[in-house]
Amino acid sequence: MEEVDHLAHERNKAQFDVEAMKIVWAGSRHAFEVSDRMSRLVASDPAFRKDNRATLSRKELFKNTLRKAAYAWKRIVELHLSEEEASKLRFFVDEPAYTDLHWGMFVPAIKGQGTDEQHQKWLTLAYKMQIIGCYAQTELGHGSNVQGLETTATFDPKSDEFIIHSPTLTSSKWWPGGLGKVSTHAVIYARLIIDGRDHGVHGFIVQLRSLDDHLPLPGITIGDIGMKFGNGAYNTMDNGVLQFNHVRIPRNQMLMRVSQVTREGKYVQSDVPRQLVYGTMVYVRQTIVSDASSALSRAVCVAVRYSAVRRQFGSQDGGPETQVIDYKTQQSRLFPLLASAYAFRFVGEWLKWLYMDVTKRLQANEFSTLPEAHACTAGLKSLTTTATADGIEECRKLCGGHGYLCSSGLPELFAVYVPACTYEGDNTVLLLQVARFLMKTVSQLGSGKQLVGTTAYMQRAEHLMQCTSDVRSAEDWLKPSFILEAFEARALRLAVTCAKNISKAPNPEEGFSQLSPDLAEAAVAHCQLIVVSKFIDKIQGDIDGMGLKEQLQALCGIYALSLLHKHLGEFLSTGCITPKQAALANEKLRSLYAKVRPNAVALVDAFNYTDHFLGSILGRYDGNVYPKLYEEAWKDPLNDSVVPDGYHEYVRPLLKQQLRTAKL
């Protein structure tokens, strides 16, 4: 039977070159080609089927993931895939697995914190997956407060070993992914104790399980921490618990790039800042920002396509009802999310550049940009994951009742995604790190110190503290200079107000604590400014293709002005804009929604997601939603029999009893 594209009329309306936008979205033609090839490879291979996850038991689910991971690795080796291709393949397989922690944290921790000899020994094994590692930092009692970790690594000069020990229940490692059932090794974080003196938290490589029979080594207790939120979802991962009972490891298994322990038991701190022990988190936070755009774009793709298919009310003279995407309320909820997906994509690209830049500098022992890299990765991780988790849930609601079905793909996407607000640093804790950085920067204003990078705007404090916006018409709100000035003034004024209020407290720490809700808001304002400014930079760069710039300008305007609308109280109370200008911004926003409307389906097509990856009947490329929903319902195991199991035991006796009662 010929396949019908129910969204063809939407695609025909597009006013830009979708194929060219696919390349902008991917980052380059090369990146697009790799991504496209890998997505098709995964989608066409039945071994990567994923539509049954919600109905599998935990054990089946987990074994299925082990199978997929082994098969994926086999394909990577057989096809000689590059690192870039392998990580795209992993992305499209779309299933959290122990391999994420092995490649995403264990390997980077050794790379970043190990010495050349340690790289030689451990990375050689890890790259071939002859050992499998995880990242065991968090404990039952402490996650955010890394300095509060309790596991100890006591140096024994007699044997030239460290003794790794869990002195309390709360010192049990708790949460590390891959730890519960699979990892043979871990980078663990423990307090280094030499001669009774505590030198703080350091990283150590520890073997956990035998490479012969996979049993835990002596002194090690290890297991899975149990089911997590949602069916399927993150339950493919074996987040684990681990206790050490005086486990001995050789001295050379301490990661020694940042500091060393000599054979004599002398503690040596190198020139490298102590904070590099936190370096793996900086790396992963940076990747999480790009992942946010992927997760949000996926939810938005489903919600946009389905909103174009779904019709409710408004039929005239027996004609079709209104597509729900034409309701202005639907647009005002959906299009800012579409714009955010693009915004996070571009800020993610920029953050990757920033991370590579700081890495190069660190290799050359140049540490000056580390605080900014920490603030940007922490803040943008927090901002984008919060917006994405909220955005996925909003997309579910935008799909009405059908969004609540697992076959919409949205419940599982939310359940898998939402822990990103917590892991790699709780989002509020991370905002407070940004706030500390901002307070330091504000304290330097007027000192003559040149401010660079993302705080360079503060250099113009004198102007930004007293300016009022020159916007006079709705059209003015499309000019980057007006948007930037409003966001810069708001961010700076919120930060300066916090600094002033902190200075009134008995001491800075007390002031910081009292002001922390306001500080978190100031941090959000600063991070939103970064996203807006990187979106503007992107548009001002080279963008080829018919109509692309216009669409991206509209999306950038929607991103910025919808934030302005959402945080209007801050823009008005800090005097950055007037109520009249706020009304003009809203007027502009409405006109931008109208501009995006005919392009909406094409703008999500530009993500180039296969139906396999989307995993959503509502988001199908061809829009053939209703027959497929109907078909899918019959596949549910409950529909295997007409009369359900349990009817004779539990339902029929009730009915009989009702009959007797009725006779009475």
Ligand SMILES: CCCCCCCC/C=C\CCCCCCCCCCCCC/C=C/C(=O)SCCNC(=O)CCNC(=O)[C@H](O)C(C)(C)COP(=O)(O)OP(=O)(O)OC[C@H]1O[C@@H](n2cnc3c(N)ncnc32)[C@H](O)[C@@H]1OP(=O)(O)O
């Ligand atoms: C089935 C499919 C199979 C396919 C298989 C195919 C094979 C695959 C092949 C390839 C695939 C590749 C795949 C890769 C996938 C990658 C995915 C990765 C997935 C990751 C999944 C995530 C899992 C989750 C992991 C975790 O959660 S790990 C634990 C994270 N924990 C935290 O984040 C803790 C948060 N707390 C902190 O960070 C800190 O403790 C703190 C809050 C910052 C406070 O620290 P403290 O020292 O107490 O700080 P202060 O006193 O406030 O600050 C001191 C000083 O330091 C500065 N600082 C702080 N942090 C940093 C930092 N990180 N960097 C630099 N500087 C830092 C801070 O600003 C202060 O500075 P000043 O003194 O100058 O003010």
Ligand SMILES: Cc1cc2nc3c(=O)[nH]c(=O)nc-3n(C[C@H](O)[C@H](O)[C@H](O)COP(=O)(O)OP(=O)(O)OC[C@H]3O[C@@H](n4cnc5c(N)ncnc54)[C@H](O)[C@@H]3O)c2cc1C
């Ligand atoms: C799915 C998942 C996977 C994970 N994988 C790993 C892993 O592989 N390896 C690993 O080591 N860890 C892992 N973790 C642990 C994770 O990193 C921690 O859970 C995270 O860092 C948050 O720490 P916490 O649980 O101690 O939260 P808490 O700090 O206890 O947070 C509880 C509440 O307290 C608030 N709070 C805490 N401190 C402050 C403060 N100073 N000021 C204001 N508010 C505060 C927080 O905002 C939050 O609302 C994982 C967690 C999850 C959920």
